[in-house]
Amino acid sequence: xxxxxxxxxxxxxxxxxxxxxxxxxxxxxxxxxxxxxxxxxxxxxxxxxxxxxxxxxxxxxxxxxxxxxxxxxxxxxxxxxxxxxxxxxxxxxxxxxxxxxxxxxxxxxxxxxxxxxxxxxxxxxxxxxxxxxxxxxxxxxxxxxxxxxxxxxxxxxxxxxxxxxxxxxxxxxxxxxxxxxxxxxxxxxxxxxxxxxxxxxxxxxxxxxxxxxxxxxxxxxxxxxxxxxxxxxxxxxxxxxxxxxxxxxxxxxxxxxxxxxxxxxxxxxxxxxxxxxxxxxxxxxxxxxxxxxxxxxxxxxxxxxxxxxxxxxxxxxxxxxxxxxxxxxxxxxxxxxxxxxxxxxxxxxxxxxxxxxxxxxxxxxxxxxxxxxxxxxxxxxxxxxxxxxxxxxxxxxxxxxxxxxxxxxxxxxx
Amino acid sequence: xxxxxxxxxxxxxxxxxxxxxxxxxxxxxxxxxxxxxxxxxxxxxxxxxxxxxxxxxxxxxxxxxxxxxxxxxxxxxxxxxxxxxxxxxxxxxxxxxxxxxxxxxxxxxxxxxxxxxxxxxxxxxxxxxxxxxxxxxxxxxxxxxxxxxxxxxxxxxxxxxxxxxxxxxxxxxxxxxxxxxxxxxxxxxxxxxxxxxxxxxxxxxxxxxxxxxxxxxxxxxxxxxxxxxxxxxxxxxxxxxxxxxxxxxxxxxxxxxxxxxxxxxxxxxxxxxxxxxxxxxxxxxxxxxxxxxxxxxxxxxxxxxxxxxxxxxxxxxxxxxxxxxxxxxxxxxxxxxxxxxxxxxxxxxxxxxxxxxxxxxxxxxxxxxxxxxxxxxxxxxxx
Numbered sequence: 001x002x003x004x005x006x007x008x009x010x011x012x013x014x015x016x017x018x019x020x021x022x023x024x025x026x027x028x029x030x031x032x033x034x035x036x037x038x039x040x041x042x043x044x045x046x047x048x049x050x051x052x053x054x055x056x057x058x059x060x061x062x063x064x065x066x067x068x069x070x071x072x073x074x075x076x077x078x079x080x081x082x083x084x085x086x087x088x089x090x091x092x093x094x095x096x097x098x099x100x101x102x103x104x105x106x107x108x109x110x111x112x113x114x115x116x117x118x119x120x121x122x123x124x125x126x127x128x129x130x131x132x133x134x135x136x137x138x139x140x141x142x143x144x145x146x147x148x149x150x151x152x153x154x155x156x157x158x159x160x161x162x163x164x165x166x167x168x169x170x171x172x173x174x175x176x177x178x179x180x181x182x183x184x185x186x187x188x189x190x191x192x193x194x195x196x197x198x199x200x201x202x203x204x205x206x207x208x209x210x211x212x213x214x215x216x217x218x219x220x221x222x223x224x225x226x227x228x229x230x231x232x233x234x235x236x237x238x239x240x241x242x243x244x245x246x247x248x249x250x251x252x253x254x255x256x257x258x259x260x261x262x263x264x265x266x267x268x269x270x271x272x273x274x275x276x277x278x279x280x281x282x283x284x285x286x287x288x289x290x291x292x293x294x295x296x297x298x299x300x301x302x303x304x305x306x307x308x309x310x311x312x313x314x315x316x317x318x319x320x321x322x323x324x325x326x327x328x329x330x331x332x333x334x335x336x337x338x339x340x341x342x343x344x345x346x347x348x349x350x351x352x353x354x355x356x357x358x359x360x361x362x363x364x365x366x367x368x369x370x371x372x373x374x375x376x377x378x379x380x381x382x383x384x385x386x387x388x389x390x391x392x393x394x395x396x397x398x399x400x401x402x403x404x405x406x407x408x409x410x411x412x413x414x
Numbered sequence: 415x416x417x418x419x420x421x422x423x424x425x426x427x428x429x430x431x432x433x434x435x436x437x438x439x440x441x442x443x444x445x446x447x448x449x450x451x452x453x454x455x456x457x458x459x460x461x462x463x464x465x466x467x468x469x470x471x472x473x474x475x476x477x478x479x480x481x482x483x484x485x486x487x488x489x490x491x492x493x494x495x496x497x498x499x500x501x502x503x504x505x506x507x508x509x510x511x512x513x514x515x516x517x518x519x520x521x522x523x524x525x526x527x528x529x530x531x532x533x534x535x536x537x538x539x540x541x542x543x544x545x546x547x548x549x550x551x552x553x554x555x556x557x558x559x560x561x562x563x564x565x566x567x568x569x570x571x572x573x574x575x576x577x578x579x580x581x582x583x584x585x586x587x588x589x590x591x592x593x594x595x596x597x598x599x600x601x602x603x604x605x606x607x608x609x610x611x612x613x614x615x616x617x618x619x620x621x622x623x624x625x626x627x628x629x630x631x632x633x634x635x636x637x638x639x640x641x642x643x644x645x646x647x648x649x650x651x652x653x654x655x656x657x658x659x660x661x662x663x664x665x666x667x668x669x670x671x672x673x674x675x676x677x678x679x680x681x682x683x684x685x686x687x688x689x690x691x692x693x694x695x696x697x698x699x700x701x702x703x704x705x706x707x708x709x710x711x712x713x714x715x716x717x718x719x720x721x722x723x724x725x726x727x728x729x730x731x732x733x734x735x736x737x738x739x740x741x742x743x744x745x746x747x748x749x750x751x752x753x754x755x756x757x758x759x760x761x762x763x764x765x766x767x768x769x770x771x772x773x774x775x776x777x778x779x780x781x782x783x784x785x786x787x788x789x790x791x792x793x794x795x796x797x
Contacts, residue, residue, distance in 0.1 A: 047504030
C-alpha cells in the first residue's frame with residue numbers, strides 16, 4: 001500500500017487521476033441527494049427497526065444470562081455462551097456503535113440518543129465518540145492522522161521504514177483482537193501518546209483515565225463477579241466466569257475482524273497528511289469512498305456487523321440509520337461504476353484474509369514476502385536475519401538491494 | 415416524634431435504593447428498568463406510560479382515547495390536562511390534552527383529540543392510534559379546575575358559566591362528567607353536585623364539527639346544565655357584546671373560558687372591564703415564525719448572541735466567547751449537540767427547520783447540532 005498521492009512516483013495508477021473538479025462536484029451532488037432522500041423518508045419503519053433490534057438483543061442477553069445460572073451443565077454453558085456472544089456483538093455493533101454515531105437522534109427518544117447512551121465496552125461512550133466520530137471519521141485513512149489504521153502499534157504502509165520490532169506485529173494484532181475492547185479504551189485515551197509526551201499528570205488525562213478505570217471496574221464486576229456469584233446457587237461460579245470471558249472474547253475477535261475489513265484489505269487507499277489541508281467536501285467524499293471496504297453477505301451478516309459491512313456507505317453518511325445503508329448500496333455502487341472507481345467489496349473470509357495478509361506483509365521488509373519462494377527461502381531468511389540483527393545502515397542497504405531486484409524481475413516479467 | 419416518622423419513612427426508600435444499586439451491577443451499562451420494561455412497561459417505578467385501550471370516534475375529525483395509565487399515575491382533578499408523548503413518524507412529540515373524564519372507577523383516563531388541519535400530532539392520534547399503543551405520559555397538571563367546595567361554609571349556589579370554543583370543550587366536559595355522571599339509566603344528579611347552576615356557552619364552526627355535543631344535549635335534557643350553542647355558520651362569529659343577551663345573569667356567574675388565544679383575549683378584556691371573575695385555559699402558545707437569523711440565548715452561561723441566519727450557531731457563539739462543545743464541525747460527530755428549550759433553527763445543509771416549543775417538545779427541549787444549524791428566530795439553549 002502506498003498513499004494515493006505517491007502512487008504515480010512508483011509507477012502505480014492514482015485511482016482518481018481521471019476525475020476533474022467538475023466530476024468531483026457532480027459526485028458530491030449525487031451523494032448529497034442520496035443522503036437527502038434517506039432523511040426525507042426516515043420515519044416509523046426505521047424507528048420500529050431499531051426498537052426491535054434493541055428488544056431482541058435485550059431478550060437474548062437476559063435469556064442467556066438466565067441459562068448461564070446453571071452453566072455447570074455443559075449444554076447450558078454452550079447455549080448460554082453462544083447467546084451471550086450474539087447479544088454482546090449486537091449490542092456493540094448494530095446498537096451501540098450506531099446510536100453513538102447519532103444515527104437515531106432524530107427520533108428524539110432520550111433513551112436511544114447519542115448523548116445519553118452507554119455501551120457494553122471498556123471504553124466510555126464519551127471518549128469513544130471523540131476518538132471515533134471526530135478523529136477517525138474525519139481523517140479516515142490519512143496516515144499519521146487516523147489512529148484506526150493500525151492503532152498506532154502497527155506498520156500500515158510501505159512508506160513507513162521497516163524495523164525489526166515490526167516482525168511481532170501479527171502477534172500484536174492478534175493480542176489486540178483478543179482484548180480489543182481494552183485496546184480501544186487505551187487508544188481512545190491516547191494512552192501511549194500521553195506516556196510519551198509525559199502528560200499523564202494533566203487534569204484532562206487524569207479525568208479521562210478515571211472514567212475508563214471506573215467503566216472497566218463496572219464491566220469486570222458484572223461479568224466476572226456478579227453473574228458468577230449469582231450462579232453459585234448451582235455451583236456454577238467458575239463456569240459462568242469462563243462463559244462470560246468466552247463471550248467477551250468472541251465479541252472482541254468478531255468486532256476486530258469486522259473493523260479490520262473496513263479499512264485494511266488490499267484495494268483500500270491511504271492518503272498523505274498534507275493532502276487534506278483545505279480539503280473540500282467533494283474531496284472528503286471521495287476519500288471516504290476509496291478509503292473503505294465492504295463485506296458482501298446475507299442480511300444476518302449485515303446485522304451482526306452492525307451494517308459496517310456497508311462501510312463505504314457508513315463512511316459517506318455516518319449519521320444515517322444503519323438499516324438504510326443496504327438500501328442505498330446499489331445506488332452508491334452504480335455511482336462508483338459510472339465514475340470508474342473501485343468499489344471494494346468481498347465476502348468476509350476474503351476480506352479478513354486480505355487484511356491479515358497485509359499485516360503479515362508489512363511486518364516484513366518491503367517486498368520480502370512477495371519475492372520469497374521455497375527455492376530462495378534459505379537466502380531470504382538469511383537476509384531477514386541480517387536486517388533484524390544489523391543496524392539501520394545494514395537495513396537500508398539490504399532494503400535497497402531487495403527493491404532493486406524486485407524492479408528488475410518486474411521489468412523482466414514485462 | 416417528627417424525626418422518628420421520617421426515619422421510618424426513609425428506611426424502606428434507602429433499602430430500595432440499595433437494592434437498585436445492587437441490581438445495577440448486574441445490568442450495567444443498562445439499568446434494571448431497561449429489562450423490566452420488556453415485560454411490564456406500566457409497572458410501579460417505571461417511567462410513566464399509558465396503554466391505549468380503545469379509540470372512540472367523536473366527530474369526523476375527533477376521537478377519544480381511553481388509556482390505562484401506569485401504576486404510578488397519581489390521579490387528577492377534572493379540568494386538568496396531561497402531557498402525552500407519542501412517536502409520530504418515529505419522532506417523539508409531546509402535546510397537552512385535557513382529561514375528559516373525572517377520576518373513573520376503573521382507573522382509566524381519557525383524552526379527546528381534535529385533528530387540527532395541517533397539524534402534526536393530532537391527526538396522527540385521531541386516525542392512526544390503535545388499541546395497544548404505548549404512550550408516554552406526565553402527571554396531570556393544570557390550574558383550570560373547579561374551586562374546591564369548602565366544608566365549613568354553608569353550601570351556596572355555585573353559579574358558573576363555561577365559555578368553550580372548538581376543542582376548548584375538553585377540560586369542561588371532564589368537569590361536567592365528574593359532576594353529573596352519565597349512566598345507562600340517565601344522568602345522575604348527585605348531592606355533591608346539587609348546588610351547581612351551570613350555563614355552557616359552546617362555540618364551534620358548525621354543528622357537525624362540535625365535539626361532545628351529544629353529551630352536552632343529554633346534560634341539558636336532564637336539567638343539569640343550560641346549553642347555549644353558537645355555530646359560526648348559522649349565527650356568525652360570536653360577538654362578546656351579545657354576551658348579556660345570551661347569558662342574562664352573567665353578572666352573578668364565575669366564568670371558565672377555554673379555547674383559542676383570540677377568544678380568550680376578548681373574554682379577558684370584556685370581563686376585566688366589568689370586573690367579573692374569570693378562569694381561563696389556553697391550549698397552544700403563540701406560533702413561532704421562522705425568519706432569517708435571531709438572538710441565541712445561552713441560559714446557563716447567561717449570554718445572548720445576535721446570530722445571522724447564514725452561519726452555524728456554534729461558530730457565532732464561539733466568536734462571542736461562549737465556551738461551546740464541538741467536534742467535527744460538519745454535522746457528523748454530534749459532539750456539539752445542545753438542548754434547545756425554545757426557538758427555531760435551520761439546518762444549513764438542507765434548509766430543514768427544527769422547532770422547539772416549551773410544553774410541546776419534551777421537558778428537555780430538542781437536541782440540536784450547533785455546528786450545522788443557524789438561528790431562524792430567537793432561541794434559548796440550555797448551556
